[in-house]
Structures are given as structure tokens and as C-alpha cells.
Amino acid sequence: MSDPMRIRATLQGDVADVRIIMMHPMETGNRRDAKGTVVPLHFIQSVVVTHNGKPVMDAQWSQAVSRNPRLFLRVKGAKAGERISVTWVDNKGDKRTDEAVIATS
Amino acid sequence: MKRARRSFLKFAGGVAALATAAAAGLLRTAESWAASWNKAGFESKVPADALKSLGATNAIESRDIVITAPDIAENSALVPVAVTSRIPNTQQISIVAEKNPFPLAATFDMANGAEGYVRTDLKMGQTSDIWAVVKADGKFYVARTEVKITVGGCG
Numbered sequence: 156m157s158d159p160m161r162i163r164a165t166l167q168g169d170v171a172d173v174r175i176i177m178m179h180p181m182e183t184g185n186r187r188d189a190k191g192t193v194v195p196l197h198f199i200q201s202v203v204v205t206h207n208g209k210p211v212m213d214a215q216w217s218q219a220v221s222r223n224p225r226l227f228l229r230v231k232g233a234k235a236g237e238r239i240s241v242t243w244v245d246n247k248g249d250k251r252t253d254e255a256v257i258a259t260s
Numbered sequence: 261m262k263r264a265r266r267s268f269l270k271f272a273g274g275v276a277a278l279a280t281a282a283a284a285g286l287l288r289t290a291e292s293w294a295a296s297w298n299k300a301g302f303e304s305k306v307p308a309d310a311l312k313s314l315g316a317t318n319a320i321e322s323r324d325i326v327i328t329a330p331d332i333a334e335n336s337a338l339v340p341v342a343v344t345s346r347i348p349n350t351q352q353i354s355i356v357a358e359k360n361p362f363p364l365a366a367t368f369d370m371a372n373g374a375e376g377y378v379r380t381d382l383k384m385g386q387t388s389d390i391w392a393v394v395k396a397d398g399k400f401y402v403a404r405t406e407v408k409i410t411v412g413g414c415g
């Protein structure tokens with residue numbers, strides 16, 4: 156089980172400024188560990204962000220996205236108290252969903 | 261995941277709406293997630309093939325796309341890249357690191373009020389142009405900016 160994401164959603168006018176940090180090694184498949192063994196490819200392939208259950212962003216990634224990826228986005232027509240939910244799935248089929256409530260700034 | 265599905269069901273409010281959403285790729289199982297991943301694009305070794313996989317071969321240069329990235333990256337494993345599109349009805353933003361072994365780094369589809377903006381961080385193998393490819397009203401636009409890498413190396 157991977158560590159929880161950190162999600163912060165702050166309202167600016169009617170736009171929610173959403174900042175997500177996912178905990179994931181994002182291995183490129185080229186790196187070698189201390190013993191010289193190649194660390195296998197392991198990376199988040201898909202991320203879906205929903206606002207009150209409605210999909211607002213559907214992302215597809217390669218292994219070029221950095222370790223413990225950050226994803227920032229902005230959602231118009233948001234209100235304080237509404238929910239932002241984030242789900243990622245990696246190339247091994249592991250997945251994780253976390254939620255946050257939109258706060259006033 | 262179950263929770264997300266349930267709240268989505270509540271929102272969709274009916275089997276017909278659900279079927280439409282599923283057809284549109286908005287409701288997906290882990291298997292279909294993997295299937296919808298742009299394998300051809302992400303395994304492309306040259307930007308031209310990556311653009312082809314997006315259907316963006318004829319992308320038009322646009323000054324309405326702003327790429328925010330450092331001129332010189334201090335850490336090649338963590339290059340912050342933000343893309344802001346001022347093109348109306350921006351529905352998709354892709355980021356391409358031209359000289360990476362696999363240039364296509366990410367594609368972001370926006371819907372339901374998400375603005376034409378995204379920020380993330382990339383690994384870059386060497387000094388290279390970063391391309392932002394934007395889809396708006398079904399048409400493709402592109403902008404480029406160079407990021408210099410002082411110490412090389414992916415991963």
C-alpha cells in the first residue's frame with residue numbers, strides 16, 4: 156500500500172487551485188541500486204481528478220514525470236466544501252484514491 | 261476507488277448516463293485505464309511520432325500557450341514545467357521533452373470546468389526544447405521553450 160497523497164484545494168474567486176503530491180518512486184527502468192541491479196520500470200500511468208464526482212482531469216504519464224509527482228490544476232465553478240478526489244494507477248496495476256475538501260483561501 | 265465510483269454513480273443519476281460516461285472513457289476500471297494509455301505515443305522515440313499518436317501532426321505555432329520552465333535546470337530529475345493555454349476551449353495539454361529517450365512525457369485532458377493550465381515536474385536527460393501541444397476545439401497548437409541541463413542523467 157502506497158502512502159497517501161497530499162491534496163490541497165484552495166478557492167480563489169470561483170476557481171479551485173488544486174495542488175496534489177503523490178508518493179511514488181517513478182522508476183525509469185534505467186536506474187541501478189547500490190548493488191548494481193537495474194531497478195525495474197515502475198511509474199504512474201494514469202491520474203483522474205474529479206470535482207464533486209465529475210471528472211475534471213484525466214492524465215496519462217510516462218516514466219519521465221519526476222519521483223513523488225506534483226500535479227497542479229485549476230477548476231472553475233468550484234465552491235468551498237466541495238470535494239476533489241484523485242485516483243492514480245501505475246504500470247503494475249497498483250492504485251490509490253484520496254480526497255480533499257475545497258477550502259476558502 | 262469504490263468510493264469514487266459510488267459518488268460518480270450518484271452524479272450520473274442513471275444507467276443511460278452511466279453508459280454514456282463509460283463510452284466517453286470517464287468511468288474506467290484498472291484494466292481499461294491501462295488499455296487507454298497512449299502506448300504508441302509514450303514508446304515513440306522521436307517527437308514526430310509522439311505528435312502523430314496524438315493526431316497533432318499539423319499543430320500550428322501559437323503565442324497563446326505559455327510554458328513556464330527554468331532556462332537552466334538545477335536538478336535534471338526535477339524540472340518544473342507549467343503550461344498555460346489562453347486558447348479558448350482548451351481540452352488537452354501534452355508535454356514533450358524533445359531530446360528525452362521517450363519524448364512524450366504527459367498528456368492531460370481537461371473537462372467540466374478545468375482551466376487550460378497544468379503544472380508538474382519532469383526528468384530530462386539533456387538540454388532540450390520542451391514542447392507544449394494543446395488541443396482546442398479539435399485543433400492542435402504548439403509552443404516550445406529551451407531548458408538547459410547542466411548535469412545530465414535520467415534517473
